[in-house]
Structures are given as structure tokens and as C-alpha cells.
Amino acid sequence: MLTEERLDAIRQLLSEHGKVLANDLAAQFGVSDDTIRRDLRELARLGHCRRVYGGALLPAPDTGTLAVRTSDQADVKARLASATAALVRDGQTLYIDAGSTNLAIAKALPKDLRLTIVTNAPAIATAMSDNPKHTIVVLGGHYDQSKGACLGPQTIREAGNIFADMFILGACAIDTALGVTALDAAEAEVKRVMIAQSSLLTIAATSDKLGTIAPFKLAEVARIDHLVVEHDADLDAYRAFDIALHRAEN
Amino acid sequence: MLTEERLDAIRQLLSEHGKVLANDLAAQFGVSDDTIRRDLRELARLGHCRRVYGGALLPAPDTGTLAVRTSDQADVKARLASATAALVRDGQTLYIDAGSTNLAIAKALPKDLRLTIVTNAPAIATAMSDNPKHTIVVLGGHYDQSKGACLGPQTIREAGNIFADMFILGACAIDTALGVTALDAAEAEVKRVMIAQSSLLTIAATSDKLGTIAPFKLAEVARIDHLVVEHDADLDAYRAFDIALHRAEN
């Protein structure tokens, strides 16, 4: 049996049952556990499954409400947030798009700096503490409830008039070869405009985003100026680029 | 059974029943109490539950920044909200501006009606439960943190393109002789546009708003179509006008 056939078969079993066990697959296909694990690793990298101890599950389709996603990995996000917030300088204008990590970053922004914050995520606007040094601009448009963001032509039109010093990009996949990608077409459109209108591109990524791929391309990896990751992330593949790499504290 | 599956199952049981007992879970999944306790500890860390002696409960809904004003007179506002929400008809487009009473109204809107909700209050957009029948449009612009609303020329320009069946006007003073007035100039500008672009004008007012006056005039009292008040409000002065008067239940 060819390797590709086996991968297809695993995809098939996954979509049928929602889960697969590494042991079962090894016995079923007559290969070693190691080979199955390699397969699952590859499938996970392509986003076809989510690896768990003992096998793999179908990728979680937007786990529950926005509130749940926000509280998910709250400690990790808080650490990423404070590391990211440290990159901001007095007087800057920031684009911040949607995502629970970006929400945490917005909350962590230094309160003693004069900042202009432009966002298409209403939750970020409401989360900013009442601070006279912070000017907040909301990009309106059609509000996508599952994303927690305003998307669509009106949002893009409004963003077209605003240039920023830094764009804090959220919720996307990063692969050194294929670049920065997003899961949703409408979301990708807005993010592309924000990238084009910003001097610096900053991404704060939880480890599950690194080395993954999504359908809609946003930018090359080389376009990234600051990459903030968890303390134990593997950054070797990124050192070849001209990117300022930052680790969150443990 | 995979560990991840067990965690998912516990999440499921939690959302169904609102609580879980550690003993029951251990028996149900055929693992030790210790393992269940570890699971609950993990779920609590992720914010999916709140640990209590003997098991776990669903987490208390998080308290935002506007929580103080929102919780003020929460019972009164909830009653006003359900009375106001009853005025809405299927297929309508609604302008809803900022204010804690209006936030309560937005939450109380019937979930089985197709509605288009246009608001300059980001908190209202985020508060709407994920409902495919509701289309939500956010009016962007400069976000006034103390008001919790987008105000200014950009907001007005965007509102200029949208006509609604009803405007639910919030946070203003009402006097039978001097009309409907607002406390803030920028706020008043936006409200005036929304009034001009809406067929019906609805106001839900707590009793402390009746018979008071603020600097910036929005409209004559006769312009009001629906006035929703507390159960014990004195409405005599309003009967001379062609206004549909509604009392919230006690």
C-alpha cells in the first residue's frame, strides 16, 4: 500500500468516526506505530486532524462561543500579550484585528503611552479601559458574530483611509515556506488591507499556529517584523529571516 | 477512550446540566476519582468550569468593564427591555444606540425573528448571541470610552447610508414641553441622524429620565412613537400626544 493511500484512508476513517487510535491504525495497515504517528503528524500539519495522546481527532470547528475561546489558554495568552505590548512605543498608531490573543494584547497595552488604536473587533474597543491617552477608532461594517469582527467592503473601505505604525495580526497560520495564511476569505481580505497600510507587522502566535497552513494567503514570512511566541516554541526555522523574535516568559 | 474525548464529554455534560459530580464521572468513564479531579482542574484552568467541593459548575459569566453601570438597576432595565423587545416585528431593521438600557434591550430581542441591527455601540454587537437570523452592522468611527459608543463625523457618514424601521433611542432626558434632549453634543449629532433615518422612534426610559432636561435637543416629544416606562411611572402628561405608551411589568 502506498503512503498516500494510507493517508487518504486515515482521512476517511477520521471523517467517519471523528477519531482514530494510533494502535488500531498500525494493526489495520500492518505498519509500525511510528509510521502511523508520522502520518498523523503530517495530517495535523495540513490541518486535517488534531493530534491527541493516543491518536487523533477531527479539528475542533470553532470550539463554542467567543467567551470560551477567550478563556481558553488564558494564561498563555496573557504572557504573550505582555510580551507583545512591550513592543509598542509612545505616539504610535496600531491596527489590532480580531482574535482572543489580540484582545488580551489590547488589555495589556501600556497605559502611560499615547496610542491610537484602530480595530475592527468591537470587543477590543469595549475592553480598553477608559484612558484619555488612548484614542480608539472602530472600523464598522457587517459584524461577523462567529469571528467577533467587522468584515466586508465597508470595513475595507474604512481601513483604506487609515495608516498605522504597526499591525498586530491575529488568528492565522504560519509556515516558513508558504507564509502567513488565514482560515476565512472575508477575514483575509481585511487583514491584507491592514498589512498593506502598516509599516510594521507583528504576530503573537500560540504554538499551535506555528508550522500550520490555512487556505488564504496574507503575506510572506519575510514580511513579519516581530514574532512573539511561547517560551518553549521552536524558532529555528525563523532565524533565516530578518524577523525580531520574542519569547513570552514562562 | 482518549483523554481528550473524556474532557469533551465532561464539557458536554457541564453545558447540559450546569454541574457535574466527580464521583459520577469516575464511575461513568471507568477511571479513578483522581483522574477526574485532574480533568476538572484542567478544565478550570481553561476557564470551562468552576471547581467546587464534590465536582464542578459552569463558570460565572464574566463581568466586563461596563459591568457596573450595566448591573445598576438591572432588574428594572430587564423589565423595560422585554417590554421594548416585544415591539419589534419580523424583518425589521433597527437602529440601537448606546446605553445600558439599550444593551439590555438588544439582549432581549426575540431570537426567532429575522432582524437587522445597526448600532454604534460595540458592546451591543458583542453582546448579541450568535444567531444566524440576526444581521448586525456596526457603525465605526471614533470610540468614546466613557459613552461606550462610536461618535463623530465618520459615524454620522456611515449612518447616512442606512435607513431603519425603528430607532431605539437611549440615555436621554424627556420633557413634555422641551422635548427629547441629550447630555453630550457629539452624541446628540449621531442620535439626530438616526432619528431622521428611522420611521419609528422608540424610547425606553427609566423614571429618572422623565421630566428632565439636557442641553442638546434631539426631537419634539410628538416625534416619539413608542414610549416604554416603568410600571409606576406617571404618564398623564404624555396622553395628549399621539404616542403608544407601554408599561413594563412589575
Place this chain on the structure above:
DNA sequence: CTCGTTTATGCATGTTCTTGCATGTTTCTG
């Protein structure tokens, strides 16, 4: 056909994760 390269695979090694149990502590209840 032959040689070098690439790819897939299995195995050995060491690491990490999960789990149950033992121990001691905290919390509830009568």
C-alpha cells in the same frame, strides 16, 4: 546497467504523558 540521491520505514534510545495508588491535608456534616 550502475551509481548516487531521495524517500519510506522500522528499530533503538530517551523523553513525556497519563494514570492509579499511597500519603497527608482540607473541607463538610452531624
Place this chain on the structure above:
DNA sequence: CAGAAACATGCAAGAACATGCATAAACGAG
């Protein structure tokens, strides 16, 4: 206050895992 139940912590066994290396098959160029 006393007993029981629930809990936290440390430990150990086993399963699952990652990694490096060796082997064998597949492949392409000369």
C-alpha cells in the same frame, strides 16, 4: 469535635511519543 468525604501531592509503572540512525526500495542521470 470527630468521622467521613473530598482533595492535593509525590511517586511509580506503563503507554505513547520524539529523535536519530540504519536499511531497503524507488528514482534519475550518466
